[in-house]
Amino acid sequence: xxxxxxxxxxxxxxxxxxxxxxxxxxxxxxxxxxxxxxxxxxxxxxxxxxxxxxxxxxxxxxxxxxxxxxxxxxxxxxxxxxxxxxxxxxxxxx
Amino acid sequence: xxxxxxxxxxxxxxxxxxxxxxxxxxxxxxxxxxxxxxxxxxxxxxxxxxxxxxxxxxxxxxxxxxxxxxxxxxxxxxxxxxxxxxxxxxxxxxxxxxxxxxxxxxxxxxxxxxxxxxxxxxxxxxxxxxxxxxxxxxxxxxxxxxxxxxxxxxxxxxxxxxxxxxxxxxxxxxxxxxxxxxxxxxxxxxxxxxxxxxxxxxxxxx
Numbered sequence: 001x002x003x004x005x006x007x008x009x010x011x012x013x014x015x016x017x018x019x020x021x022x023x024x025x026x027x028x029x030x031x032x033x034x035x036x037x038x039x040x041x042x043x044x045x046x047x048x049x050x051x052x053x054x055x056x057x058x059x060x061x062x063x064x065x066x067x068x069x070x071x072x073x074x075x076x077x078x079x080x081x082x083x084x085x086x087x088x089x090x091x092x093x094x
Numbered sequence: 095x096x097x098x099x100x101x102x103x104x105x106x107x108x109x110x111x112x113x114x115x116x117x118x119x120x121x122x123x124x125x126x127x128x129x130x131x132x133x134x135x136x137x138x139x140x141x142x143x144x145x146x147x148x149x150x151x152x153x154x155x156x157x158x159x160x161x162x163x164x165x166x167x168x169x170x171x172x173x174x175x176x177x178x179x180x181x182x183x184x185x186x187x188x189x190x191x192x193x194x195x196x197x198x199x200x201x202x203x204x205x206x207x208x209x210x211x212x213x214x215x216x217x218x219x220x221x222x223x224x225x226x227x228x229x230x231x232x233x234x235x236x237x238x239x240x241x242x243x244x245x246x247x248x249x250x251x252x253x254x255x256x257x258x259x260x261x262x263x264x265x266x267x268x269x270x271x272x273x274x275x276x277x278x279x280x281x282x283x284x285x286x287x288x289x290x291x292x293x294x295x296x297x298x299x300x
Contacts, residue, residue, distance in 0.1 A: 008179045009172065018169040025161050029154065032298035044294035051290045059172045060283045061276075066110065069117060076121045080128045087132060091139065 009058065017058045024051050109273040116277040120284050123247075127288050130240050134295065137232045144229025148237070149299035151216070156207050157297030160200050161289065167196035168286040171255070171279045181269035183262055190259045193282065197252040204245055237296050244288055251282045 009017075028047045036043055057063040062070055138145045174189035215222040216234065223231065258278040261267045267275050 009176055011173055011176055014169055014172045014176060017172075018165060021165045021168075022162060025158065025165065028294055028298065029158050032154075032294070032300075040299070044298060045291075048291050048294055052287050055168060055283055055287055055290070059168050059286075060280055065113070069114070072114075072117060072121070076124060080125065083128065084132055084135060087136060088139070091136060 009061075014059075017054060021051055021054060024054075107271060107273070109271075109276075112273045113276060113280070116280050120280060123284055127240070127243070130236070130243070131291070131295075134236050134240070137229070137236065138299075141227075141229025141232060144227045145233045146300050147227070148230045148233030149296060152237070152297045153207065154297050156203055157293050160203050161293045163196050163200045163203070164286045164289050167193045167200075168283055170196065171282045175272070175276060175279055178262070178267065178269055178272045178275055186275075187259055187262055190255050190262070194252045194255055194259075197248050197255075200248055201245065204241070240292060241296070244285070244292060247285045247288070251278075251285045254278050254281055 024047060028044065028051075031043055031047065032040075056073065062073065170189045170192040174186045174193070177183075177186035177189055211217060217223060217238070218231075218235065223234070226234070255278055258267065258275050261274055
């Protein structure tokens with residue numbers, strides 16, 4: 001049985017994805033040099049999440065898999081997000 | 095392809111189920127590190143100044159170089175999938191070796207980084223460490239534990255890719271059936287994903 005490979009990424013597509021990730025890493029480092037006050041963590045996490053999304057969608061082929069995979073990933077992130085939120089609500093309301 | 099039906103009976107292969115199983119495993123890894131990220135975020139919230147002081151002790155450039163190394167290794171392992179799809183086994187094996195070499199370079203950088211801290215006595219148990227503010231001590235404990243656990247994953251990932259190479263050479267992984275290689279690559283990308291968050295959270299705070 002042949003594996004589905006109509007959705008394969010070409011070498012050059014992979015290299016483009018890598019180039020974007022390198023640029024985003026450079027931006028991450030440069031942005032950290034500025035004092036963004038309260039936004040520091042938010043900006044760092046936003047840039048990291050942009051990179052993580054690109055890795056997951058293209059390098060990990062989520063974009064080409066069945067939608068079920070993305071739903072499961074989002075579900076896991078939702079669970080993790082609620083852990084973080086609930087713990088912080090606990091600390092904020094002490 | 096007239097004998098597709100008999101093929102299915104002979105080698106039953108459900109590559110989607112196999113990949114789904116790998117993803118389920120990756121979710122458990124995500125929650126393993128997730129628990130640590132939760133501890134990190136609470137302690138950082140409670141000790142913001144100490145965490146900033148701890149972060150400025152780390153060498154941002156080693157962290158940035160290691161980020162580029164891991165992103166490049168993710169590229170080479172992703173390209174090895176393209177190579178096997180094109181039935182270019184030689185290229186697939188070369189790209190997988192490049193990935194393993196980059197993993198070793200990453201670990202060598204980590205070795206230099208940690209041995210520097212060892213020389214200045216910046217590890218649990220020393221007098222220097224005991225006199226640190228409590229929050230900075232927590233920062234370094236989390237730093238050692240999280241980057242250490244990540245380092246273990248780098249080693250496991252490199253070994254796993256070694257098995258992938260062996261299977262390509264044995265002809266068990268072919269352009270018709272390369273799901274084992276895909277799952278190995280997925281694990282490697284997860285190692286990269288975790289580092290993408292570790293880098294700004296430890297090296298870029300000040």
